[in-house]
Amino acid sequence: MYTHEDLSNLQAQSLKMQTWIRRQTFSPELEKTLRRFSSWEVSELIFKVNQSTFRGRLAADPSLPAGTVEEDGRQRWFTLDEINELRRRIKVNRKSLMPTRPVGKRAVRVAIANFKGGAGKSTVALHLAHASALDGYRVLLVDFDPQATLSHSMGLNDVAEDHTVWGIMARDLVRETDRMNAVSQGAESGTTLPQRRIPASIRDLGLDELRINDFIKPTAWSTIDIVPSCANAAFVEFASAQYRHLNPEWSFFGAVSRYLDALPDDAYDLIIFDCPPAIGYQSMNAVFAADMLYIPSGPGYWEYDSTTSFIGQLAEALGDLSHGFDGTFPAGKITLPKTFCDIRFLLTRYEPGNELHRAMFDAFKKVFGDRVTEHPVEMTRAVEQSGRFLSSVYEIDYREMTRETWRRARATFDRAYDEFKESVINVWDKLEDEK
Numbered sequence: 561m562y563t564h565e566d567l568s569n570l571q572a573q574s575l576k577m578q579t580w581i582r583r584q585t586f587s588p589e590l591e592k593t594l595r596r597f598s599s600w601e602v603s604e605l606i607f608k609v610n611q612s613t614f615r616g617r618l619a620a621d622p623s624l625p626a627g628t629v630e631e632d633g634r635q636r637w638f639t640l641d642e643i644n645e646l647r648r649r650i651k652v653n654r655k656s657l658m659p660t661r662p663v664g665k666r667a668v669r670v671a672i673a674n675f676k677g678g679a680g681k682s683t684v685a686l687h688l689a690h691a692s693a694l695d696g697y698r699v700l701l702v703d704f705d706p707q708a709t710l711s712h713s714m715g716l717n718d719v720a721e722d723h724t725v726w727g728i729m730a731r732d733l734v735r736e737t738d739r740m741n742a743v744s745q746g747a748e749s750g751t752t753l754p755q756r757r758i759p760a761s762i763r764d765l766g767l768d769e770l771r772i773n774d775f776i777k778p779t780a781w782s783t784i785d786i787v788p789s790c791a792n793a794a795f796v797e798f799a800s801a802q803y804r805h806l807n808p809e810w811s812f813f814g815a816v817s818r819y820l821d822a823l824p825d826d827a828y829d830l831i832i833f834d835c836p837p838a839i840g841y842q843s844m845n846a847v848f849a850a851d852m853l854y855i856p857s858g859p860g861y862w863e864y865d866s867t868t869s870f871i872g873q874l875a876e877a878l879g880d881l882s883h884g885f886d887g888t889f890p891a892g893k894i895t896l897p898k899t900f901c902d903i904r905f906l907l908t909r910y911e912p913g914n915e916l917h918r919a920m921f922d923a924f925k926k927v928f929g930d931r932v933t934e935h936p937v938e939m940t941r942a943v944e945q946s947g948r949f950l951s952s953v954y955e956i957d958y959r960e961m962t963r964e965t966w967r968r969a970r971a972t973f974d975r976a977y978d979e980f981k982e983s984v985i986n987v988w989d990k991l992e993d994e995k
Contacts, residue, residue, distance in 0.1 A: 591715060591780075592714070592715025592779075592780045593780050594639075594640060594780040594781055594782075594955065595955065595957055596627070596628065596637035596638055596639055597637065597638050597639075597640075597643060597694075598635050598636070598637055598638075599611065599614065599615070599627065599635060599636040599637070599638070600635070601958075602614065602638055602643055602646070603615075605970070605974075606643060606694050606695075607646075607647070607650075607652070607657055609652050613652065617650050617652075618636075621649075624645075624646060624649060624650070625638065625642035625645050625646055627639075627642060640693065640694075640781060640782055640783065641782050643694070644696060644782075644783065647696050657696070658696055659695050659696040659697055659829075659981075660981075660985050660988075661697075661829055662988045662989075664825075665825070665988050665991050666825040666826075666893065666991065667700070667823075667825070667827070667828040667829055667830055667831045668829070668830055668831070668851050668852065668984050668987050668988060668991070669820065669831045669832075669833070669849055669850045669851045669852070670688075670830065670831070670832050670833065670850060670851070670852045670853075670854055670984070671833040671835055671846045671847050671849075671850035671852070671853050671854065672684050672685045672688075672832065672833060672834055672835060672854050672856065673833070673835035673843060673846060673847060673853060673854070673855060673870075673874075674835075674837065674855050674856055674857060674866070674867060674870050675837060675838065675839065675866055675867070675869055675870030675873065676837060676857070676858075676863055676866035676867065676870065677837035678837075678858070679837070679856045679857050679858055679863065679866075679867075679908060680856045680858070680908035680909060680937065681705075681834055681835060681837070681856055682705065682707075682709040682710045682713065682834050683908070683937075684854070684856045684906060684908065684937070684976075685701065685710055685832050685833075685834040686710060686713050686714075686952050687937075687952045687953065687954070687973045687976070687977070688832060688854075688976070688977060688980055689701055689781075689784055689830075689832055690781065690784075690952045690954040690955065691954065691973060691974065691977035691980075692829075692830050692832075692977070692981075693781050693783045693784050694954060695977075695981070697783070697829040697830050698783045698784075698827070698828045698829050698830075699781075699783065699784045699785070699828060699829065699830045699831075699832060700776065700784075700785050700786070700787070700823075700827075700828045700830070700831045700832070701714065701784065701785070701786040701787070701831075701832050701833075701834065702725065702786070702787045702816070702831065702832070702833045702834070702846070703724075703725075703786060703787065703788050703789035703834050704725050704789065704833055704834060704835050704836055704842040704843060704845070704846045705789055705834055705835065705836040705837075705842075706789055706790070706791060706796070706836060706842075707789075707791070707836070708788065708789040708790050708791060709834075710786075710789070710834040711786065711788035711789050711790070712950055713950045713951065713952075714779045714780070714781075714784070714786050714788075715779060715780050716777055716779070716786065716788045719777075719788045719789065719790040720790070721790055721795075722765070722767060722770075723770075723774065723775050723777075723787075723788070724775075724787070724788060724789050724790055724796075725787065725789065725796065725816060725842055725845065726795075726796040726799065727767055727770065727775060728775055728787070728815060728816055728819045729796065729800060729803070729812065729815040729816070729841070729845065730762060730765065730767045730799070730803070731767040731768050731770055731819075732810075732812075732814075732815035732816075732818055732819065733758070733762070733803045733806070733807065733810055733812075733815070734758055734762065734763060734767065734768035735768050736807070736810050736811070736815075736818075737756050737758055737806075737807050737810065738768075740756060740807070740809060740810075741755050741756055756806070756807045756809075757806070758806060758807075759806070762803075762806075772819070772822050772823060775787050775819075785828075796841060796842055797840050797841055797842070800812055800841035801841075812841060812844075812845070813841075813844040813845055813848045813881060814845075814848060814849075814894070815845055816845040816846065816848075816849045817845070817848055817849035817893070817894045820849055820893075821893050830984065833846040833849070833850060835847070839870075839873050839874060839877055844877060844881075847874060847878070847898075848878075848881070848894060848898055849894060850900065851900065851901045851902075851987050851991065852900060852901055852902045852903070852904070852983060852984070852987050853900050853902070853903045853904070854904050854906060854980070855867060855870070855871070855903070855904065855905045855906065856905075856906045856907075856908045856937075857905060857906070857907060857908065857924070858907070858908055858909050859907050859908075859909065859910050859911075859914070859916070859917040859920045859921060859936070860916070860920065861920065864920060864923065864924065867905070878897075878898045879897075881896075881898065882896050882897035882898060901986075901987040901990040901991070902983050902986065902987050903931055904931055904932075904933055904979075904980075904983055905924060905928050905931055905932045905933065906932075906933045906936065906937065906976060907920075907921055907924065907932070907933075907936035907937070908936065908937045909937070909939045910936035910937060910938050910939060911938065911939055912938065921936060933976065933979045933980075934979060935972070935975035935976055935978075935979060936972075936976075937972050937973065937976050938968075938972040940965070940968055940969045940972065952973075953966070953969045953970050953973055954970065954973070
């Protein structure tokens, strides 16, 4: 017979293995560091210019970042900050290398969501974030999944639950309850309505005093920050049910949206959510705050079936919220009824030579039409290896394998990112200018 104590012992054993794996993967200080990028990568894959053109620009302006030269003198290697400095200062054919970013628009919020586990949500979120950063965008990741795969992949392991989405929701409960109480006391009728009370066990946590940036952590990528998750945040589903009982009028599903509304509009360009594989308090916060819904799915029938169930259950949940509140709660920059500027389906773990995969890709396109991205994420050896080492293909040094193997893996995510970027730019056109 096994009890919770046995489970705790098993976890302790596993944590020891995690520490060993991190030592093999990260630096000796157990901190994830970002590699440098070769002049070949910077010119042809990041800036998309000829290598000779890139070398010519460097030679013509000695004040530009020159990178670090290999001992044999054949290759220069640049940090991400150096790449972004070059991006700001170099023009090719009088065109800027800066990415498209409309003035007066807030960051686009994208939820990577599906009901089924193993659909590739964290992998897609990680690669889209890294591709966006290499393209010059500033990214905020929000990890809603208690499994914390995305947080671990970004190098964050020792995270307190107070500084996760749970902390944001608990903070919002206290603040919204205080706001409602103040409105009740100041009613024009002069009648004082019953006050909603928050137990000391919650109020004394002091979460309502945390600042916006207290939840945001830096990563090894200088232009990517994250609101991390941790295993202890798994109890948020139970805690949120209790919180709703304390204040039934609290619009819990708007908590993260209200938090993000308080960020400066120009703090980030993209905000990407990694959602848990279930419809619950955390995932509803993610989809409610999102401008765009990105739905990864494997290429099998059962995954197609699960994706169908996911969008059906999500439709019911969002419909209930829209009718239940009838636009009466402060939705901030997200309006009721909830709308998405775009919805996309992305097939993952796709094998072009697999007849079943091709058939399911055709089925997805017949049902969902042009909402299905043209380029699935293909399953390659390098993609498998990136997941095994908690890294994206972009983080892997191409010298660790044959360059062709690495390029094939990068190419599949580059194509997926190009379509993603096009969708993001279209969403920006639909967002209202921020005043």
